[in-house]
Amino acid sequence: MFVDGHTWDRLLPLLLADAPGREYIVIDPPGLGLSEPLQRRTTIAEAAGAARDALEVLGVGEPVDWIGNAFGGHVGYELATDASVVRSFVAISAPVEPLPAELRRKIALLHPLLRLAGPVRPVENAIVAAMLTSDSAKDTGILRVVMESLARPTRASLSFALRSFIIDRSDVTDRLARICAPSLFVASDDRGDWSPADARRAADQAPNARSVTIAGARTLIPLEQPAALARAIxxxxxxxxGEPSQR
Structure with a gap:
């Protein structure tokens, strides 16, 4: 959320080296990155529909190994119940429950400011604190990816994305039992609403899932700890x- 496909820039070379023979497709979320701006409030379910459309337009004629970080993981929960779309599923830092009430209130206070003024300093600070550990935030390369991602969308598109994909995030716990694809739920050691215990509990509810914890990260694990995440994947x-020939 708030960021785009550049958050995979540090991970992709490692996957290309360790798992050759695959084709990797990086998709910017609706309203973010180079995707078209959002013009209205939408839902994660609609975003999953857009993902299906993207795979069809790109000519992907077989089930994919879906990897989603945070928002991308939420989209994956929608897709992974369909074996014709998802062959295997990796959900990274993607809570299955709605936003906790206290965090929801804090974000709701920042929402009008984001809508009117864009990612000004108080909004930037809150976003960075939610996404990166203090050590990661001191890394100029990591921080640059987040700040440049924030600068790409319009204020209106960011506002609609925040409302649609964070504040209105729904509980998908009941979907877990229907995710039969092999699944890996990845938690960090520093995200309060998706702890290692939360990931284990979610994995226990899916028929073919397990969990793993990556240390030294908060929300953007592919950007903060790419080597450890690549090994886990x-x-x-x-x-x-998944077989090496699969997307």
Whole structure:
């Protein structure tokens, strides 16, 4: 959320090296990155529909190994119940429950400011604090990716995205039992609303899932700890979740 496909820039070379023979497709979320601006309030379910459309337009004729970080994981929960779309599923830092009430109130206070003024300093500070550990925020390369991502969308598009995909985030716990694809739920050691215990609990409710914890990260694990995450994903694939020829 708030960021785009550049958050995968540090991870992709590692996956290309450790899992050759795959084709990787990076999709910017609706309203963010180079995707068209949002013009109205929408839902994660509609975003999943857009993902289906994207795969069709790109000519992907087989189930994919879907990897989603945060918002991308929420989209994956919508897609992964359909075996014709998702072959295996990696959900990174993607809580299955709605936003906690206290956090929802804090974000709701910032929402009007974001809508009227864009990502000004108080909004930037809140977003960085939610996404990065203090150590990661001191890394100029990591911080640059977040700040440049924030600068790309329009104020209106950011506002609609915040309302649609964060504040209105729904509970998808009941979907877990229907995700039969091999699944890996990745938690960090520093995100309060998606703790290692939360990831284990979610994995216990899916028929073919397990969880793993990556240390030294908050929300943007692919950007903060790419090497550890790459090892976890490749190990998951090599354990039988996906064949090298698959997208």
């Amino acid at each position: 490749v190990d998951f694939w090599r354990a039988g979740a």
